[in-house]
Amino acid sequence: MALLTLLQAINDGLRNALQDDPSVLVFGQDVGPKGGVFLATENLTSEFGEARCFDTPLSEDGIIGAAIGMAMNGLKPVAEIQFQDFIFPAFDQIVSEAAKLRYRSGGQYTAPMVIRTPYGGGIRGGLYHSQSGEAYFCHTPGLKVVVPSTPHDAKGLLMASIADPDPVLFLEPKALYRSLKGEVPSGSYSVDLSTLRTAREGGDVTVFCYGAMVPVALKAADQAAEKGIEVCVVDLRTLLPLDEEGVLDAAKRTGRVVILHEAPRFCGYGAELSALIAENAIEYIEAPIKRVTGFDTPFPNTLEHHYLPDERRVLDAIETTHAF
């Protein structure tokens, strides 16, 4: 065990994957000698050589298209898109190609690959370095979408994603890259891609969240506890496929649900959770399901702290839901 940041845990997971499996390749823009703009791939080129960890030309659709070809022909690509905001030139390759290859070839061809990309706000990056695009991808059958929130899970979920037989979009909460540390086992291990994690137990209100919003929910839960409201915080970890049973159990336990994400609200991931709970557990629900989300506007720069859900907004929703 070592005390690592989430970024170091990802670096460690990539290192173990490169050690374990000679078919694993790590590539993207600036991931080679520089080690990535956030240093997630630091030292991997010097340790494993340029054939295993390398820079590509500056073309996201090129990166992902090439990764699909590598994946169908026996390699294990772990491609990095420098910011999730830059992924859209590759949208076609991800959504129509990687995600549907198994289906459209009757299982003859598959694309077991991982796309790592930092997402979310909190770094004063404006609308091109802050977006949370998970909803676009969760609307894509054939793709898996994973979002860690702790160093332990970041490494374990990444290693599970690399081992997975299907394409995985691995969204890294860049706001948490260096802001928290946690115990991370050395060596290889997996965190299951189909189960959520209860980040905090509580019997009054359930908050569903993921990625960079988990610490925000935990802080709001602490503040709620001071007011006598016990909050259960659920870290979903894998958005697609979703641990539906786990979500319904957690919703039924309190009957009061708050859903939290930093992406815009309209057709956001929270809408799916809300519908799932309404369709399957409405008889347990005692208050209107509340969503705390980013606004349905592009992500601003100077005022990003007003755009991003904070403890203030989450606590307000918890109190409203609890008082209903």
Next chain:
Amino acid sequence: MASRTPVSIIEPDGTTPGYDHGLSSGELLRIYSSMVLTRAFDDVCIKLQRSGRIGFSIPNKGIEATQVGCASALSPDDWFFPSYRDFGMPLYHGVEPVEMMNNMFGNAQDSARGRQMPVHFSFVDPIRLVSISSPIGTQIPQAVGAARAFQMRGEDHLCLASFGDGGTSSSGFHSALNFAGVWKAPVIFLCQNNGYAISCPTSSQTASESFGIKGEAYGIPGVIVDGNDVFAVRQAVEQAATRARAGLGPTLIECVTFRMGGHSTSDDPSRYVPKELMEYWAGRDPIMIYESVLFREGHLDEARKTQIAAEAEARVDAAAKQAAATDPPSLETIFSDVYEDIPQHIRTQGEAAFDLVARKGGAAGGGGEFPL
């Protein structure tokens, strides 16, 4: 076909054999002052970032001749589709340093209302400089479309699309050259080959012998010039503009230059740029090269040089002070300009946000750094 050797005009002794710039002393000094102002703007922005006054900047040093040489050959009625490393273009055409500083600080006077990161400028006056996008190459096909509009209306204007060596790897670059070639659109593609796309050297972008040669496959003339020679850039852009305005179509111009700093203030180029390369290009400073002409022809002396530098510094310092003293944008700016009219669901979210601020106070200021 593009020559493999970049065209240069200014000799080490400041002569320009075979080239008549045809410019008055005032015009020559406008180019010079713009280059010096561009350097000063860059210097001050980096200092502001280092001292925590602004969050981010993009080092621009070393590329002044490419940017100003190009801008000086175009009309204020032409449209600019720049990259994020193009400080010299708006400054040559009279955008005030304070307007650019308002963006660097993301304040209430910023033309984009503080919504964009620093260096993502957007201006309509005195030139059309279209809102800068971070994703690479996106602006290149847009410039072709805007040029097509000029062409269809029979107007005598053109569009400049500016991008770096990395931008030539984007799909946007290839689509744009192809469309422009087919349409004979009045557009100039200015590739600022500054050696690196963040940390990736040009050898990791292309196996072509140059970037200029890439025009050939699209039926577009490609020229390669010394990007640190302001006359060489100006001449190439003038010729391309003449072609475009005559209805003969686009030109690709590769300016070979060097980024004398990191990709951004978050980047440490000493991790990947060999020291000798940095030293070589330091000896080819574009401002110094141009000074050799101005001194030789008697347009500049030491006293005037010192005065121009001091004036530039004072203008940028004053701009920074004014921008720093301007308030941040109001909360309402989050919700406006999404659509022409604010739809009900956004209005409702805005009202809820204002209500929460009234009941529980505002959000705590963001402390994030770029990138973490």
